[in-house]
Amino acid sequence: MLASSRPPALVHPGARRSPAVVVRAAASTGTAAPAAAIDALKRGVAQPGSVPAPAMLSAMLELERAKLSPEPWLASIEAPRARWRLIFTADSKQVQAGQKKQPSKGGIFFPIPAVQKFDPVTKDFENGVFLGPIASLTFNGPYTMAGRQLSFDVRSMNIGLGPWRWSIALKKDAKPLDQLPDSERKALPFFLYAYADGDIIVARGRSGGLAVWTRTTAEWEMNAGVAQVYK
Known part of the structure; x- marks a missing residue:
């Protein structure tokens, strides 16, 4: 879900850190983060189109190759x-070409608002698309993270129309993720993270594509209809 243009305010103002700080933080784990790649991605999400798509992909691939510590x-x-908010995506063929x-x-x-959130208390994620206050379609379920990989299971579909919300169970009597058989656990969709900080997330999906998300602001969430759904 992407946007052809977006104001810099979409990057969370309280979480920005200079590339030098990022490099020092990563260096403490033994691997220096590529500051130029991080800077390019942050400029690209703040003003979509200011960084060409091939350069965005190149920066994501550089972060993957850096194999940074996922601890934080x-x-x-x-x-x-x-x-x-999902800002930029490259499918598996584009990734392979890169x-x-x-x-x-x-x-x-990505041309429309698509936003995900993760609840550290319930370990429930929700991810979906939003058409302002008019409509929304989201999916949610449990997640777990081990190392770089965050696995999740979609168990409900949620439809929003104006002030009304409907939730439809997609899986009934589903077991907790840690109780699933190995074969089912390995078949779950996942994100394989290359980088995350207070501003952006870079991750590869099960299909092999790469994507960049940016943290939203309260003002943007109100305008996009996200605040009505994600309480």
């Missing part, structure tokens, strides 16, 4: 009232 990432992902240094479009800036 979950705290950023689950931060209080954190909502993460890895081989072959020409491609690089990816797209």
